[in-house]
Amino acid sequence: MLTRREFLAYAAAIELTTRGTEPLFGRMRTMPEFTVPPLPYPFDALEPYIDARTMEIHHDKHHGAYVANLNAAVKDYPDLQAKSIEDILRNINQVPEAIRTAVRNNGGGHANHTMFWEIMKPGGAKSPSGALAQAINATFGSVDNLKEKINDAGLKRFGSGWAWLVKTPKGLEVISTANQDSPLMDGLFPIFGVDVWEHAYYLKYQNRRGDYLHAWWNVLNWDEVARRFEAAR
Numbered sequence: 001m002l003t004r005r006e007f008l009a010y011a012a013a014i015e016l017t018t019r020g021t022e023p024l025f026g027r028m029r030t031m032p033e034f035t036v037p038p039l040p041y042p043f044d045a046l047e048p049y050i051d052a053r054t055m056e057i058h059h060d061k062h063h064g065a066y067v068a069n070l071n072a073a074v075k076d077y078p079d080l081q082a083k084s085i086e087d088i089l090r091n092i093n094q095v096p097e098a099i100r101t102a103v104r105n106n107g108g109g110h111a112n113h114t115m116f117w118e119i120m121k122p123g124g125a126k127s128p129s130g131a132l133a134q135a136i137n138a139t140f141g142s143v144d145n146l147k148e149k150i151n152d153a154g155l156k157r158f159g160s161g162w163a164w165l166v167k168t169p170k171g172l173e174v175i176s177t178a179n180q181d182s183p184l185m186d187g188l189f190p191i192f193g194v195d196v197w198e199h200a201y202y203l204k205y206q207n208r209r210g211d212y213l214h215a216w217w218n219v220l221n222w223d224e225v226a227r228r229f230e231a232a233r
């Protein structure tokens with residue numbers, strides 16, 4: 001089974017070798033679709049902080065729907081199908097207007113959740129280390145201050161959205177976005193974000209978003225966050 005990246009490289013190679021001849025197969029029909037990545041741990045792995053039922057519905061149904069809707073939106077746009085979701089979001093204003101809102105919401109949902117599953121794990125380090133820790137301390141004073149800022153941004157986000165630590169041209173910053181908007185749409189790099197949609201916490205925490213945010217730090221995968229911090233530099 002080829003990954004999407006491998007397939008694209010393969011398809012590009014085929015296209016190169018068949019240039020000037022009849023195409024071997026219809027490119028539009030064989031382009032792979034965006035897919036929901038498998039959860040890197042069992043549904044119940046983040047208990048008791050995030051319950052198994054929430055994880056199952058969130059990953060299979062919510063992320064599944066974003067991907068299905070994204071694929072439907074780009075169905076007739078092979079140039080978009082050939083791009084990574086990050087590239088599409090970075091250039092969201094170049095997406096044809098007819099499908100721009102659908103791509104913004106569902107493509108944003110796909111990218112945000114793909115990141116979200118990776119930046120959580122059971123039993124990870126309790127705090128950051130190395131260059132990431134230095135940068136956090138230099139910018140926010142302490143990791144606890146960063147947590148407070150993220151929690152505050154998540155609590156103040158009215159309705160649905162995300163709270164983020166992002167890399168700006170100047171350094172690190174805490175922001176929040178509405179709905180499924182990605183920091184990539186504003187030219188910012190998402191180092192990590194926490195989902196504050198009710199579907200992320202309602203079964204266990206009901207209306208207590210603050211309790212969810214407080215508990216969420218127990219499942220943050222600081223190793224993956226450090227990897228993303230390095231990638232942003």
Ligand code: MN3
Pocket residue numbers: 058062113195197199200
């Ligand atoms: Mn969600």
